[in-house]
Amino acid sequence: MSDTGNQRFADIKLLYVEDEISTREQITRVLSNRGYHLISCENGQAGLDAYCELRPDIVLTDIMMPVMNGLEMSRRIRIFDPEAQIVCMTAFSETSYLMQAINIGISQFVLKPVEFSRLLAALDHCLHIIELKKRQRTLEAEAQRSRKLEAIGILAGGMAHDFNNLLQVILGYVSLARMNAEAGSKTAELLGIAEKSTETARQLGKRLLTLAKGGDAVMTPTDLPQLILAGLEAELFGSPVSYVTDLPSDLPQLPVDAAQIRHVISHLTINAREAMPEGGTLQVSAAPCTLAAMNGQALEPGEYLHIIFKDLGVGIPEENLSRIFDPYFTTKEMGSQKGMGLGLAISHSIIRHHHGQIQAESTPGSGTSIHIYLPFSQPNR
Ligand code: ADP
Numbered sequence: 099m100s101d102t103g104n105q106r107f108a109d110i111k112l113l114y115v116e117d118e119i120s121t122r123e124q125i126t127r128v129l130s131n132r133g134y135h136l137i138s139c140e141n142g143q144a145g146l147d148a149y150c151e152l153r154p155d156i157v158l159t160d161i162m163m164p165v166m167n168g169l170e171m172s173r174r175i176r177i178f179d180p181e182a183q184i185v186c187m188t189a190f191s192e193t194s195y196l197m198q199a200i201n202i203g204i205s206q207f208v209l210k211p212v213e214f215s216r217l218l219a220a221l222d223h224c225l226h227i228i229e230l231k232k233r234q235r236t237l238e239a240e241a242q243r244s245r246k247l248e249a250i251g252i253l254a255g256g257m258a259h260d261f262n263n264l265l266q267v268i269l270g271y272v273s274l275a276r277m278n279a280e281a282g283s284k285t286a287e288l289l290g291i292a293e294k295s296t297e298t299a300r301q302l303g304k305r306l307l308t309l310a311k312g313g314d315a316v317m318t319p320t321d322l323p324q325l326i327l328a329g330l331e332a333e334l335f336g337s338p339v340s341y342v343t344d345l346p347s348d349l350p351q352l353p354v355d356a357a358q359i360r361h362v363i364s365h366l367t368i369n370a371r372e373a374m375p376e377g378g379t380l381q382v383s384a385a386p387c388t389l390a391a392m393n394g395q396a397l398e399p400g401e402y403l404h405i406i407f408k409d410l411g412v413g414i415p416e417e418n419l420s421r422i423f424d425p426y427f428t429t430k431e432m433g434s435q436k437g438m439g440l441g442l443a444i445s446h447s448i449i450r451h452h453h454g455q456i457q458a459e460s461t462p463g464s465g466t467s468i469h470i471y472l473p474f475s476q477p478n479r
Pocket residue numbers: 365369370373409411412413414418422423427428429430436437438439440441442443466
């Protein structure tokens with residue numbers, strides 16, 4: 099058995115409920131060798147308590163047991179969690195329970211005396227279902243996030259468009275008035291301030307338009323490693339944060355809008371810098387990867403460049419992780435140049451318009467990794 103196989107099982111908590119000591123010891127040995135993270139109990143009541151406390155991924159249970167039998171335990175577990183994966187072990191003489199078990203929603207049975215290959219196959223089936231459900235949840239979350247961002251983007255884009263037109267008029271008149279004001283006068287000075295603010299507002303409008311439409315992307319073959327290095331150098335110059343990179347030297351060029359991707363690189367670098375105010379190291383790596391169908395990501399199968407920005411900064415609390423791509427979500431001082439809460443929202447929009455994906459994983463107190471997948475070829479539009 100391979101190490102990766104073991105690792106796959108080690109992440110799975112398996113609750114095993116069996117009253118018969120010798121069977122319990124034997125099966126415990128087999129499943130532990132297989133690599134499962136095993137919790138074993140000797141009757142249905144103990145199993146139910148362990149389920150509620152530990153929320154295992156799979157339950158493997160005998161039926162006939164003292165205190166509470168396996169079917170009653172399963173029925174209660176299913177009330178608690180209708181999607182619980184339960185495998186029942188039944189002796190041939192107990193098959194009268196089968197109808198009851200089917201009604202409870204138990205779909206996997208292993209006949210006693212247990213044939214280990216059958217048992218492992220039943221557990222593999224449960225694992226497969228768990229993985230499918232997990233994949234489906236990821237896809238749904240990504241689709242929901244995209245829909246939400248798209249709706250916000252349309253609203254923001256519409257407003258930005260109208261505002262930009264109005265600001266254009268205001269800017270024009272303010273500039274005209276300033277030209278007519280006496281040079282060096284208080285009026286000229288005040289009009290200068292108004293002009294600057296209007297220009298800042300116009301820049302904001304442009305950013306909101308990028309958020310809405312991902313801008314009008316112009317895809318040209320681009321040397322991504324070079325673009326990444328230029329962004330890191332520019333944003334970290336003179337800061338206490340340094341960077342190390344692991345970028346392939348022989349990478350084919352990627353069809354991207356270089357200016358937009360450069361924006362993304364800048365946003366991520368600035369976020370990492372701000373997450374490590376006392377200094378530290380930002381690690382940036384890129385490597386080609388092949389995503390198969392059913393890859394667990396909301397991505398078409400194909401060849402991608404997987405880029406990772408990994409900082410060792412403050413990290414992101416669990417409750418914020420699903421919100422960091424929302425426009426105007428920020429934990430930084432609002433209003434200043436620092437906290438606009440648009441960096442990741444714009445990055446998300448840009449990457450989605452490149453038919454890629456951006457995701458975050460973080461451990462509060464330890465750091466954050468931002469993963470980007472960019473396709474090596476853009477679909478024909
Ligand atoms: P802003 O940086 O203006 O707040 P962003 O959209 O760039 O807006 O980021 C949104 C929020 O996500 C930040 O306020 C911060 O809470 C969190 N965040 C983003 N990147 C990181 C990071 N590398 N480390 C810790 N928190 C981060």
